[in-house]
Amino acid sequence: MAADDAVTLIEKxxxxxxxxxxxxxxxxxxxxxxxxxxxxxxxxxxRAEEAEVYPAIVQAxxxxxxxxxxxxxxxxxxxxxxxxxxxLTVSPHFDEAxxxxxxxxxHHVEEEEQKILPALRKAVDQATLEQLGxxxxxxxxELLGDESGEDLGxxxxxxxxxxxxxxxxxxxxxxxxxxxxxxxxxNE
Ligand SMILES: [Fe+2]
Ligand SMILES: [Fe+2]
Numbered sequence: 001m002a003a004d005d006a007v008t009l010i011e012k013x014x015x016x017x018x019x020x021x022x023x024x025x026x027x028x029x030x031x032x033x034x035x036x037x038x039x040x041x042x043x044x045x046x047r048a049e050e051a052e053v054y055p056a057i058v059q060a061x062x063x064x065x066x067x068x069x070x071x072x073x074x075x076x077x078x079x080x081x082x083x084x085x086x087x088l089t090v091s092p093h094f095d096e097a098x099x100x101x102x103x104x105x106x107h108h109v110e111e112e113e114q115k116i117l118p119a120l121r122k123a124v125d126q127a128t129l130e131q132l133g134x135x136x137x138x139x140x141x142e143l144l145g146d147e148s149g150e151d152l153g154x155x156x157x158x159x160x161x162x163x164x165x166x167x168x169x170x171x172x173x174x175x176x177x178x179x180x181x182x183x184x185x186x187n188e
Contacts, residue, residue: 044143060123
């Protein structure tokens with residue numbers, strides 16, 4: 001199986017984040033649990049980009065340095081807006097705060113997908129893109145707190161708990177992370 005390249009993996013993770021945003025906006029699921037999932041996933045995504053991908057872009061395309069610095073700044077801006085929304089989950093101002101966060105992330109994702117990632121793709125060969133993809137995914141997974149390559153193994157405990165709640169798995173509130181993953185696998 002060919003390894004996924006960094007651009008493909010990053011874009012895939014953007015779509016996963018956007019799906020979570022849509023669930024919050026639609027009120028589909030427990031708001032606090034979803035916000036926690038977004039917080040963990042977004043932080044892991046951004047730190048993995050900063051550690052593994054952004055430096056490679058600047059190295060391969062020195063002209064991109066300013067865009068990359070700007071992107072780095074936008075990561076912090078998004079996290080700041082998410083913290084604000086997170087403090088308002090029971091407030092009537094939540095929607096406004098959450099949409100401000102979503103808007104900032106969408107803007108950032110667009111710049112990444114339209115400018116930064118295409119510049120990377122142009123500057124390096126496919127093998128390098130795949131190596132960067134593996135490095136990105138490893139850093140991201142470690143930041144999520146799990147080194148397992150399985151789908152359920154990549155979820156955080158909060159994500160597993162949320163899935164167990166939706167699947168109405170009995171005894172879920174006293175289960176460990178591994179027990180939750182196992183119960184979900186059995187339930188499939
Ligand atoms: Fe990204
Ligand atoms: Fe980013």
